[in-house]
Amino acid sequence: MPLRAGLFYCAGIAGKMNWLLVRHVPSASRYVVFFPGDISDFANKHAPYSYSLEGLLWVLCSKYPDDTVVLVKPRMMLDHFAIYANFMMVDGMGNPRHLSDKRNEKQADASRPDEYDVPASGHLRQLLSSLGKELGEEVPSSLVLVGFSKGAAVLNALMRDPEESLWSAVRTVHFVDAGLAIPGVFPLGEQELQKLNKVVPQEFEIWLHCTPRQVEDESRPFVAHEHDAFEAKCKALGVAVQRRMYAAGLPVSLDMHFDALRCFVTSREDQDGGDRRCGFFQAWRAVAEAADDDWT
Template identity: 30%
Template sequence: MQNFSEIPEDTTELLSRRFPDSFVWLIPASRMHLQKFSCYDNFVTSNLFGAPKHSSNGHAFEHLLALLLHGGRQASQILKERLPTQLTLVGFSKGCVVLNQLVYELSTAQQQPELAALMHCITDLFWLDGGHPGGSNTWVTAEEPLKELVACGATIHVHVSPYQVQDPRRAWIGREQRRFVRSLHLLGGLVQEKVHFEDDEPSLEKHFRILEEF
């Protein structure tokens, strides 16, 4: 999941190199506001500028399942219309709101067999320099959803740059990111964290370099 207006042409190639033995789906935002603000309304209710309104009663898992099944039909000779036995989810920049919404839905997804089966396929989740135009909730900090995330057993990968977590104009992003990681550690989660380019000046170019470095 990635910001539609910012997708480099070689993103799929970068991800294919990062996951050489995997099938790669690149899911853009469903709409753009003012050709600048990515909005993932198909995964999470958002305001005009794409700031999410997270809820445990959303439809992100249902939409993800539909996309995977459709992709499977499009490549049925390879996937034979089956869910993958292992699923890695990667969110970059504003696309991380999709991962956050999935975390909020973990408890309700377990109550539906098809969604629970999909949930148990997830082995790794990558948050890559998450950010969005809202003034809060860039990272999941509520304890109950984080407990569910730890309980699912997936490995959580957190890759950030100073562009997001050291911007004084958006200081909440860094605070929430640190709380996210700290809470997962305290809950016994499998967490891997890396701050990229931490000795460099924050820049949009380094923000995009995360896609090459993670």
């Protein structure tokens, strides 16, 4: 599928700016807003393309062919670390500051990071409004939010700021192989979830999509525990939540982690995703390597 995308430098709140990489569908009734994670610098010369932001946008567009897909680029990339400083206070590696402070200084409570919050929802709402002006259209009244890997931290920043003008349009939130290098990928407390549940539409759902790369990592056992606890908390509070596991039993690899973007199901009716998409990024690289060999 060929990809035509535009790059827009859009204004949020308080003079903050973000680059948005956009596949625009003029007739679309929905925006899919995507927050990627860290982008590593790999030795294989083809991997940087397949794992690039443009490559990840292509994958998302294949899953949402009829929607406008908006990839929100981090405020900056420090080496390969995504720094979403316009949506939350972060440390030097892009982790939420309230989590790294708790880990390093034992000063902050990860379940109540109020003093570290910024108006994330207001910033996203204004970014989309600025984009709508660039595209010459109104922002649709239906939004889907997708956070991959560290991008899930942005989803949590948005959920801690349940501004009704944004969240009344959000139908679905997808956490795709969410995880951080430190504990606290789901820092929302009960009161925050209750406030969110009051402003979202009736059909609102949260989806947790996992692979063994994240939830079976022996060096980070907290990732699996946090997924379990967050799912239980949502169910206890009446927040609709779905959970899916992909690539169970397969050898763990970095490709598996990125495959989650191709595997995750976008809705209960989705027949395109699932385990049959495992191996997508490995196959992509193999094709690129074969093509390169033909030229040498």
